Amino acid sequence: MRNPNQVLTAVIMAGGKGERFWPKSRMRCPKQFLSLTDDGETMLQKTVKRVSGLVAMEHIYIVTNAEYMQLVQEQLPEIPAGNLLAEPVPRNTAPCLALAAAVISKRCGNATMIVLPADHLIRHEGICSDVLCRAAAAAEETDSLVTIGITPTYPETGYGYIAFSRAKNLPHGVYQVDSFKEKPDIETARCYVNSGNYLWNSGMFVWKTDVFLTAVEQYLPEAFAIAMEIQSACDTPDFDAVLQKRFPDMPSISVDFGILEDAERLCTIPGSFGWDDVGSWPALKRVAKTDTNGNYRDGDIITVGTKDCVFSGREKLIAAVGLENIVVVDTADALLVCDMDAAQNIKKITEILREQGRGELL
Amino acid sequence: MRNPNQVLTAVIMAGGKGERFWPKSRMRCPKQFLSLTDDGETMLQKTVKRVSGLVAMEHIYIVTNAEYMQLVQEQLPEIPAGNLLAEPVPRNTAPCLALAAAVISKRCGNATMIVLPADHLIRHEGICSDVLCRAAAAAEETDSLVTIGITPTYPETGYGYIAFSRAKNLPHGVYQVDSFKEKPDIETARCYVNSGNYLWNSGMFVWKTDVFLTAVEQYLPEAFAIAMEIQSACDTPDFDAVLQKRFPDMPSISVDFGILEDAERLCTIPGSFGWDDVGSWPALKRVAKTDTNGNYRDGDIITVGTKDCVFSGREKLIAAVGLENIVVVDTADALLVCDMDAAQNIKKITEILREQGRGELL
Numbered sequence: 209m210r211n212p213n214q215v216l217t218a219v220i221m222a223g224g225k226g227e228r229f230w231p232k233s234r235m236r237c238p239k240q241f242l243s244l245t246d247d248g249e250t251m252l253q254k255t256v257k258r259v260s261g262l263v264a265m266e267h268i269y270i271v272t273n274a275e276y277m278q279l280v281q282e283q284l285p286e287i288p289a290g291n292l293l294a295e296p297v298p299r300n301t302a303p304c305l306a307l308a309a310a311v312i313s314k315r316c317g318n319a320t321m322i323v324l325p326a327d328h329l330i331r332h333e334g335i336c337s338d339v340l341c342r343a344a345a346a347a348e349e350t351d352s353l354v355t356i357g358i359t360p361t362y363p364e365t366g367y368g369y370i371a372f373s374r375a376k377n378l379p380h381g382v383y384q385v386d387s388f389k390e391k392p393d394i395e396t397a398r399c400y401v402n403s404g405n406y407l408w409n410s411g412m413f414v415w416k417t418d419v420f421l422t423a424v425e426q427y428l429p430e431a432f433a434i435a436m437e438i439q440s441a442c443d444t445p446d447f448d449a450v451l452q453k454r455f456p457d458m459p460s461i462s463v464d465f466g467i468l469e470d471a472e473r474l475c476t477i478p479g480s481f482g483w484d485d486v487g488s489w490p491a492l493k494r495v496a497k498t499d500t501n502g503n504y505r506d507g508d509i510i511t512v513g514t515k516d517c518v519f520s521g522r523e524k525l526i527a528a529v530g531l532e533n534i535v536v537v538d539t540a541d542a543l544l545v546c547d548m549d550a551a552q553n554i555k556k557i558t559e560i561l562r563e564q565g566r567g568e569l570l
Numbered sequence: 571m572r573n574p575n576q577v578l579t580a581v582i583m584a585g586g587k588g589e590r591f592w593p594k595s596r597m598r599c600p601k602q603f604l605s606l607t608d609d610g611e612t613m614l615q616k617t618v619k620r621v622s623g624l625v626a627m628e629h630i631y632i633v634t635n636a637e638y639m640q641l642v643q644e645q646l647p648e649i650p651a652g653n654l655l656a657e658p659v660p661r662n663t664a665p666c667l668a669l670a671a672a673v674i675s676k677r678c679g680n681a682t683m684i685v686l687p688a689d690h691l692i693r694h695e696g697i698c699s700d701v702l703c704r705a706a707a708a709a710e711e712t713d714s715l716v717t718i719g720i721t722p723t724y725p726e727t728g729y730g731y732i733a734f735s736r737a738k739n740l741p742h743g744v745y746q747v748d749s750f751k752e753k754p755d756i757e758t759a760r761c762y763v764n765s766g767n768y769l770w771n772s773g774m775f776v777w778k779t780d781v782f783l784t785a786v787e788q789y790l791p792e793a794f795a796i797a798m799e800i801q802s803a804c805d806t807p808d809f810d811a812v813l814q815k816r817f818p819d820m821p822s823i824s825v826d827f828g829i830l831e832d833a834e835r836l837c838t839i840p841g842s843f844g845w846d847d848v849g850s851w852p853a854l855k856r857v858a859k860t861d862t863n864g865n866y867r868d869g870d871i872i873t874v875g876t877k878d879c880v881f882s883g884r885e886k887l888i889a890a891v892g893l894e895n896i897v898v899v900d901t902a903d904a905l906l907v908c909d910m911d912a913a914q915n916i917k918k919i920t921e922i923l924r925e926q927g928r929g930e931l932l
Contacts, residue, residue: 231889512918525904525931527593527919530912534896538905542887543898545907550892556874557889569887 210345215267215319218259219308222252222272222280222326223298228488228551230558231542232520235570240326241279244486244520245496246506250283251486252326259322261337262344267319269293269312270326271304290443296452301411302466303458306424306431307451310439313417320344321420323413329495331482339479343414346382346477353423353468354414355385357407357476358483363397366487368409368464372476385474388464407478409464411485419473427467431458489535490548492518503528507538516548542569572707577681579629580621581670584614584642584688585660590850590913592920593904594882597932602688603641606848606882607858608868612645613848614688621684623699624706629681631655631674632688633666652805658814663773664828665820668786668793669813672801675779682706683782685775691857693844701841705776708744708839715785715830716776717747719769719838720845725759728849730771730826734838747836750826769840771826773847781835789829793820851897852910854880865890869900878910904931 210216226239233239240252249257256268268287270280274294281292293307305323312319322340330336339356347354357370368391375384388409392400400406425432434454441450459466468474484495492504493516503511507521514531521538528536533548546554561569572578588601595601602613611619618630630649632642636656643654655669667685674681684702692698701718709716719732730752737746750771754762762768787794796816803812821828830836846857854866855878865873869883876893883900890898895910908916923931 231887510919510922512915512922513912521905524902525593525928527904527906527916528908529906529915529919530909531896531907532909534893534907536905536907540886542889543883543900543905544889544891545893545896545898546890547892547894550875553874553891554889557872557891560872560874566887 210341210348214348215316216263216322216344217267217269217312217316217319218263218322218324219269219271219305219312220252220255220259220324220326221301221304222255222270222276223295223304224325224327225298226327227555227558230554231539231544231569232537235567236275237279238276239486241276241283244492244506245329251329252280252283254330255324255326255328256284256287258330258333258336259324259340262341263322266291267316269308271295271308272326273298294451295455297456299455299458299460301463302424302428302461303431303435303455305413305420305463306428306435306458307438307455309417309420309424310435311442313421314439314442316417318416318418320348320414320416323415325411325485327486328411329484329486331495333481335481336479336483339477339481340412340414342381343477346379346475347414347416347419349379350382350473350475351416351419352473352475353419353471354382355468355474355476356410356412356414357383357478358410359478359480360401360406360408361480363394363401364408365391365394365397367391367485369397369400369406370409370476371406372478373405375475378475382475382477385468385476388469407476408483410479410483411464413463413468423467423471427470428459428461431461431466434458488551488554489518489520489537489544489546490551492520493548518548572703572710576710577629577678578625578684578706579631579674579678579681580625580684580686581631581633581667581674582614582617582621582686582688583663583666584617584632584634584638585657585666586687586689587660588689589917589920592916593901593906593931594899597929598637599641600638601848603638603645606854606868607691613691614642614645616692617686617688617690618646618649620692620695620698621686621702624703625684628653629678631670633657633670634688635660656813657817659818661817661820661822663825664786664790664823665793665797665817667782667825668790668797668820669800669817671779671782671786672797673804675783676801676804678779680778680780682710682776682778685777687773687847689848690773691846691848691853693857695843697843698841698845701839701843702774702776704743705839708741708837709776709778709781711741712744712835712837713778713781714835714837715781715833716744717830717836717838718772718774718776719745719840720772721840721842722763722768722770723842725756725763726770727753727756727759729753729847731759731762731768732771732838733768734840735767737837740837744837744839747830747838750831769838770845772841772845773826775825775830785829785833789832790821790823793823793828796820850913850916851880851882851899851906851908852913854882855910880910 226233369389371386372383501515588595733748734745863877
C-alpha cells in the first residue's frame with residue numbers, strides 16, 4: 209500500500225512525430241493528437257484519463273515540442289498551464305524526463321512520478337491503473353527505477369524486451385531487470401516468449417524524482433547539470449529563456465539507452481492489460497475493435513470478401529473488394545494504400561515527398 | 571478492293587452501363603463517356619476517331635440510351651443530330667443494330683455497316699482500320715455477316731471465342747465461322763489458344779444492311795417487324811413517337827446469341843491490333859501504358875515496392891506501399907480498393923449500395 213502523504217505525479221511524453229501514421233498523422237498534428245479509435249478521444253486525452261483516477265490534475269505534466277503547445281492546450285484545458293512543458297527542440301526521452309523531474313522536484317520535492325507515452329492504446333484501463341498503482345508503491349518502497357513490463361502474448365519483433373528474474377530483496381510481484389534487449393528477429397522473439405523470462409518494454413516507468421535525478425547525474429552528468437540550471441529558473445520569470453537557451457545542449461538520448469540499461473536499482477512489474485504501442489497502422493487491427501472478418505473500420509466502409517484489413521476514412525465511401533492484409537487510409541489531400549507487411553516503408557513515401565518539396569503533405 | 575460507289579457507314583453502340591468500372595463509371599456517365607487513358611479523349615471519341623478515316627461523319631451513327639443523348643451530343647458535336655439514335659429502353663445489341671440498319675437502309679439503301687462497341691481500346695489503330703476496310707470489302711463481295719476475330723495472345727477467360735476454319739469459296743484471309751464459344755474456363759481457354767483454331771470474339775462486325783436485316787427477319791421476326799415500322803416513320807415527324815412506342819417491344823437479346831450463332835453466311839477476318847474490351851479495371855494494366863513495374867497510373871501517384879497495380883485518381887495524392895495486383899480508384903465521393911482477381915465482385919458493392927438506397931453513389 210502507498211503512503212497517502214507521498215505526492216503522486218504523472219508525466220506524459222507527447223513530443224513524438226508519429227511519422228508511421230502518415231497520412232493521418234502530420235507534422236502539424238501527429239498521432240498523439242488524433243483519435244485513431246472511433247470514440248472521438250485523442251490518444252493524448254486517453255492517456256490523461258488513464259492516470260486521472262490515480263493522480264490529481266494539478267500533478268499531471270505534459271512534455272511536448274513547443275510547436276504542439278497549442279494542440280495540448282486545446283485538447284487538455286483541465287491541465288494547469290504551468291504543467292505544460294515545451295521542449296524547444298526534440299532531444300529524445302532522457303532529457304524530456306530530466307526536465308520534468310527537475311520541475312516536479314522543485315515544486316513537490318521527492319514526489320513519485322509515473323511516466324507514460326502519449327500515443328499508446330490500452331484495452332483494459334482498469335487493470336493498467338492497478339498495475340501503475342502497485343508500481344508506484346514499489347518505487348516508493350524500494351527507491352528503485354520501476355519499469356512496467358508487459359507479459360508478451362506473441363513473438364512481436366517491433367518491441368524491445370526486458371529479461372527479468374526473481375530477487376529475494378524485492379516485494380511480491382516485483383522482479384529484477386537483468387537486461388534490456390533491442391527489437392529481436394522473429395526466431396529470437398519466439399525464444400523470448402517461450403522462455404517465460406522476458407517481458408515487452410512498454411516505455412512506462414515509475415520512480416521517485418530524487419531516485420531518477422540521481423541516476424541522471426550518474427549516467428548523463430551533462431544533462432543533469434542543464435536540468436539543474438533549468439530547475440533553478442523554474443517558476444521564475446527567467447524560466448522560458450533558460451529552457452530555450454539550455455535545453456538544446458542536452459544530449460539526444462533515450463532514457464532506456466542513456467540511463468536504464470546501466471542503472472543499478474532497476475526493477476519491473478509485469479502487467480497484462482491489452483497494451484499496444486500502436487507503432488504503425490497494422491497495430492490497429494490488434495488493439496482496436498474489428499469486425500468478424502478482422503477488419504478495423506473507421507469511416508464509411510463497405511467490404512466484400514475482405515479480411516484482416518485496416519480502414520481509416522472520412523465522409524467518403526471506401527469500398528474494399530477481395531482484400532487481405534491491406535491498410536487503406538483516406539484523408540483530404542492524400543490516400544495511402546499499403547500492404548501490412550510493408551508498413552515500415554510508409555516512411556519512404558514521406559521521404560519522397562520531402563525530396564519533392566511537397567511539405568504541405570507531410 | 572472495295573467498290574468506291576458502295577456507301578460505307580459505321581454504327582457505334584454506346585448504350586452500356588459500364589458497371590464494372592465503378593466508381594469512376596456511374597449510371598449518369600458510364601465508361602464509354604470517360605477517358606480511362608491519360609490523353610483526355612473519351613472512349614466514345616476514340617471510337618469515332620477509329621472509323622473517321624474510313625467513314626464520312628455524315629455516315630457515322632451512334633446508338634445509345636435516351637438518357638445519354640446529351641453526353642453524346644456534347645462529346646461528338648461533329649456527328650449530325652439525325653445520326654444519334656436514342657433507345658427508349660435498353661434491349662441488348664440485336665434490337666440496337668436492327669434499329670440502326672433500318673434507319674441506314676432507308677437513308678442510304680443497301681449500305682455497308684461497320685459495327686463498333688463504344689468502350690473498347692485498341693493500341694494499333696492503323697492496323698485495325700486496315701482490317702475493318704478488308705472486312706467491308708469481304709462483306710460486300712460475299713454478302714456475308716463478317717465478324718472481326720482477334721488472334722488470341724493468352725488464354726483469357728473473360729472473352730467469347732470463335733471457332734474458325736478455311737473454306738474454298740471465301741476470299742483470301744477470310745474464314746468460315748464454325749461456332750461461337752461462351753467464356754471458357756482456364757483449361758478450355760488454354761486448349762483454344764494452343765489449337766490455333768480459335769479467335770476472340772471482338773464484338774466488331776461488318777455487313778450490308780440488307781444482309782443483316784434479312785438475317786433479323788429470319789431469326790428474330792418480331793424484332794424485324796418492329797424495325798420496319800420504325801423505318802417507315804424514319805425522317806417523318808412521327809419518328810420519335812413510333813420509336814418510343816415500338817422499340818420497348820423488341821426482344822432483349824444479343825446479336826451474337828439471337829442471330830449470328832444461327833446465321834448461315836457468316837465469316838470472320840482475324841485481326842491483331844492490340845484490342846481489349848477493357849471489361850474491368852484490371853484490363854487497363856494490359857492495354858494502357860504502364861510504368862516499368864507494370865503499374866497503370868492516372869493521377870498523382872507515388873509507389874514504393876509496388877507492381878502490377880492499377881491507379882486511377884484525381885488531384886489527391888495516392889501513395890502505394892508494397893502492393894501487388896491491386897486496383898485503387900479514387901473519385902470525389904467513393905474510393906475503391908480491389909484485388910485484381912476479385913474484380914468481378916465490384917458489382918457486389920453496387921448491389922449493396924442499391925440495397926442501402928444510396929443511388930447517388932451508383
